[in-house]
Amino acid sequence: MIKTIIIDDEAPSREVLQNFLTEYCKDVEIIATANSVKTAVEAIRLHQPDLIFLDIELPDGSGFDVLHALTHVDFKVIFITAFSEYAFKAFRYFATDYLLKPVSIDLLMEAVGRARKELSGKMNNMPLEELLRQTKNGNNEFTNIIISDVKGFKVYELRDIVACEGDSYCTKFYFTNGKKA
Numbered sequence: 001m002i003k004t005i006i007i008d009d010e011a012p013s014r015e016v017l018q019n020f021l022t023e024y025c026k027d028v029e030i031i032a033t034a035n036s037v038k039t040a041v042e043a044i045r046l047h048q049p050d051l052i053f054l055d056i057e058l059p060d061g062s063g064f065d066v067l068h069a070l071t072h073v074d075f076k077v078i079f080i081t082a083f084s085e086y087a088f089k090a091f092r093y094f095a096t097d098y099l100l101k102p103v104s105i106d107l108l109m110e111a112v113g114r115a116r117k118e119l120s121g122k123m124n125n126m127p128l129e130e131l132l133r134q135t136k137n138g139n140n141e142f143t144n145i146i147i148s149d150v151k152g153f154k155v156y157e158l159r160d161i162v163a164c165e166g167d168s169y170c171t172k173f174y175f176t177n178g179k180k181a
Contacts, residue, residue: 001029002112002119005047007040007066008033008055008080017053017080017103024105025112037061041069049075051115056081056090067093076115147173147181156181 004021008014014033021028031047034040037060044052044066054063054077063079079090082101090098096118097111144155156175163174173181 002027002051002116003031003047003049004028004051004053005032005034005040005043005049006030006053007035007043007058007063008053009035009058010055011035013055013080013101017108020103020105020108021112024109027116028112035059037065037069040066044070044075050119051076051078051096051112053078053080055079056083056086064089064093076118078111078115154181 002025006014006017008017014035018030018033021030028051031049032043034043036058040052040054040058043049052075054066056063056079058065063081067073067077076096077090077093078096079086079098080101080103081098084100087098096115097107099107099111143158145158145161147154147156156173160175160177161173162176165172165174175181
């Protein structure tokens with residue numbers, strides 16, 4: 001079972017999503033719901049979910065504030081909101097998916113399928129954790145870069161990169177130690 005928390009300030013939205021998940025995603029177990037940044041952080045710390053459905057605009061902040069309030073992110077995030085303008089920012093946080101309200105059942109099932117795949121070990125949360133770590137220092141100076149490869153993601157220090165080379169659809173990175181990525 002995929003232990004899941006729904007975070008949305010609107011009770012009808014939480015209920016509709018819960019009903020859709022119960023009906024169409026049988027391996028999703030709703031272990032809690034929350035309606036604010038404060039209650040979301042408490043629920044996540046208490047229940048340690050595998051997956052959260054996260055609304056962007058909450059009465060006491062944003063869904064991004066929820067992520068910044070946590071010291072460790074070991075769950076997948078599917079943003080679910082009525083606002084399309086936050087999509088780019090959501091994917092900077094390595095969201096599993098971004099669904100617009102009203103939620104399409106087909107897109108919901110695809111998003112849960114993607115989360116299921118990510119939870120099976122094919123991907124990890126390192127990019128999200130690294131982004132949160134770097135943005136929490138507040139100076140917006142990044143010291144590391146996250147590079148994906150066939151095994152997932154790796155974090156490299158920017159100062160170790162000596163060159164980058166475009167190669168068709170990807171970029172080759174060359175490091176001071178002679179390695180390539």
